[in-house]
Each structure stands twice: as C-alpha cells, then as structure tokens.
Amino acid sequence: MTVRHGPQGDDVLDVVPLGPGVLAGFTSRRGGGSAAPWEGLNLGSAVGDDPDVVAANRTVLQRRVGVPVVLATQVHGNDVVVVHEDSSDPGRRADGLVTTSARVAVAVYVADCAPVLLADPVARVVAAAHAGRAGLVAGVLQATVDAMVREGADPGRVVAAVGPCIAGRSYEVPATLRDDVAAVVPEAATRSAAGTPAVDLAAGVAAVLRRCGVREVHVDGRDTYADPALYSHRRAVHTGGGATGRFAGVVRLLDGGDRRGG
Incomplete structure (x- = not known):
C-alpha cells in the first residue's frame, strides 16, 4: 500500500497514477465558482447550492478530463452500473460505476466517504466506487471489482487509488457501530484522537481491495x-453550518492520441 499525501496535480485535478492510458484524480475546492458555504468547486447537486453554478463547476471538470463525466445517485449500497456512453439518467442509483469506453469518464462525489478509483490498463477497464461506512459493509468494493472482472479485468493487474476521506482519528462513532463495521471489515476498527471508538475508512478499503486480489493500492x-x-459533511455539522459541497474522484480511459494524463 502506497500512501501519497497532498495534491499532485493541476488547478482542478490532483492526478493519481493508475497506469498507461488512464487519467484519474481527485478534485478539491480549487477551480470552482460556488459561493460560501460551498465555496469552490462544489460538484454536488443536492446540497443547496445554485444549480447553475453546480452545472458550471461540472463543466470545469468535464473540460479538464476531456469527455462527459458520468455520475449516479449514490445510496450507500452495493449496486454497480456498467456505463457505455454518456447518459444523464437521473434514475441511475449506484455506488459503483464501471466503463470500458474512452468516450466517458466515471466519477463519484463525496464529503467524508472514500472515493475509490480502479483501473486495469491492460484490459482497459476503469471504475469509480463510493465507499462510506455503510457501503464498505455492504460490499460495494467487492461488487465493483466483480463487475470489472466481468468486463475482462484481472484483479492482479488492477491498480487502485483511495482518495481523501475522513481519517480514523476524526471519525468517532458509538462502540456498537464500530463493532458492527469490524465484524465485516476488522481492519476498519480504530480509535479517534480522543481515544474513543472510531472507524478508519481508508484502512478498511485497502484491506478489502487486497482480499479482492488488488495488489497495488495508493492511499491519498x-x-x-x-x-x-x-x-x-461532519466538519460542517460540527462547526454549526451543516451545508457543504462535494468533491469527486474521476477516472477515464484515454484514446491513443490523448495526453491529458501528463
């Protein structure tokens, strides 16, 4: 497991290495037009921000990656959809998206949950998964890897990147909830900075991916x-505001002449 701290990319996308012919990375607040409290590149359309500004922010991301960016309505479950073309389907409910097409990028948006990007650059299969506490327990990562395999991927070749997420030291939960997660993913059990029961999403995600056969995992x-x-989201609630935006993890296959990953 490789741990990479901090931005590695340009003004919109912190690029992560998932292999030749793949562009992948994570956004932050940088580069967007949303006003406070969403200030920055908010990509969430259901958090109270101006819909026109959110649409403009999504266009900024689309221009950076060079193709339409496909998102889904995320429900903290384990449903995975294989995307073959750009489709603005408001009814698409999934926490994992897979594609073999260079005509689209797949993405998930988060504000404490772990965005997970995966690629088999040989089979040319990429995926994005939204792995919060509930999705981790429900098996969204296993379902996403399984969907990639059905499209020709080999887990041993898959490279994964776990994006920024709430750390174990900050994710205090009741002991019963921590124990429920640990019963399924023992590696996610930890203690907060105050010594209370907590959940370590990144550690849990990395452990599940390894059990799926993914050997190379980069953790932001x-x-x-x-x-x-x-x-x-948790910081916004604790500071009294409650409203915050969403950043994203996005991945796409490049065509033969595209050099956007550089």
Missing part, C-alpha cells in the same frame, strides 16, 4: 475533516 492520506481545502 488526507483527512477531509481536518483539511479545509476539502469538503467535509
């Missing part, structure tokens, strides 16, 4: 709760 390492450059 940034804590959304502690980093004001990132959106955090």
Whole structure:
C-alpha cells in the first residue's frame, strides 16, 4: 500500500497514477465558482447550492478530463452500473460505476466517504466506487471489482487509488457501530484522537481491495475533516453550518492520441 499525501496535480485535478492510458484524480475546492458555504468547486447537486453554478463547476471538470463525466445517485449500497456512453439518467442509483469506453469518464462525489478509483490498463477497464461506512459493509468494493472482472479485468493487474476521506482519528462513532463495521471489515476498527471508538475508512478499503486480489493500492492520506481545502459533511455539522459541497474522484480511459494524463 502506497500512501501519497497532498495534491499532485493541476488547478482542478490532483492526478493519481493508475497506469498507461488512464487519467484519474481527485478534485478539491480549487477551480470552482460556488459561493460560501460551498465555496469552490462544489460538484454536488443536492446540497443547496445554485444549480447553475453546480452545472458550471461540472463543466470545469468535464473540460479538464476531456469527455462527459458520468455520475449516479449514490445510496450507500452495493449496486454497480456498467456505463457505455454518456447518459444523464437521473434514475441511475449506484455506488459503483464501471466503463470500458474512452468516450466517458466515471466519477463519484463525496464529503467524508472514500472515493475509490480502479483501473486495469491492460484490459482497459476503469471504475469509480463510493465507499462510506455503510457501503464498505455492504460490499460495494467487492461488487465493483466483480463487475470489472466481468468486463475482462484481472484483479492482479488492477491498480487502485483511495482518495481523501475522513481519517480514523476524526471519525468517532458509538462502540456498537464500530463493532458492527469490524465484524465485516476488522481492519476498519480504530480509535479517534480522543481515544474513543472510531472507524478508519481508508484502512478498511485497502484491506478489502487486497482480499479482492488488488495488489497495488495508493492511499491519498488526507483527512477531509481536518483539511479545509476539502469538503467535509461532519466538519460542517460540527462547526454549526451543516451545508457543504462535494468533491469527486474521476477516472477515464484515454484514446491513443490523448495526453491529458501528463
């Protein structure tokens, strides 16, 4: 498991290495037009922000990656959809998106949950998964890897990147909830900075991916709760505002002449 701290990219996308012919990365607040309290590149359309501004922010991301960006309505479950073309389907409910097409990018948006990007650059299969506490327990990562395999991927070749998410030191939960998660993913059990029961999403995600056969996992390492450059739902609630935006993890296959990953 490789841990990478902090931005590695340009003014919109912090690029992560998932292999040749793949562009992948995570956004932050940088580069957007949303006003406070969503200030920055808010990509969430259901958090109270101006819909026109959100649409403009999504256009900024689309221009950066060079193709339409496909998102789904996320429900903290384990449903996975294979996307073959751009489709603005408001009824698409899924927490994992897979594609073999260079004509679209797949993405998930988050504000404490873990955005997980995966790629088999040989089979040319990529995926994005939304792995919060509930999705981790429900098996969204296993379902996403299984969907990739059905499209020709080999888990041993898959490279994964776990984006910024709330760290274990910041994710205090009741002991019963921590134990429920640990019963399914023991590696996610931890203690907060105050010594109370907590959940470590990144550690849990990495462990599940390894059990799926994914050997190369990059972990961003940034804590959304502690980093004001990132959106955090829990931080917004604790500071009294409650409203915050969403950043995203996005991945696409490049065509032969595209050099956007550089």
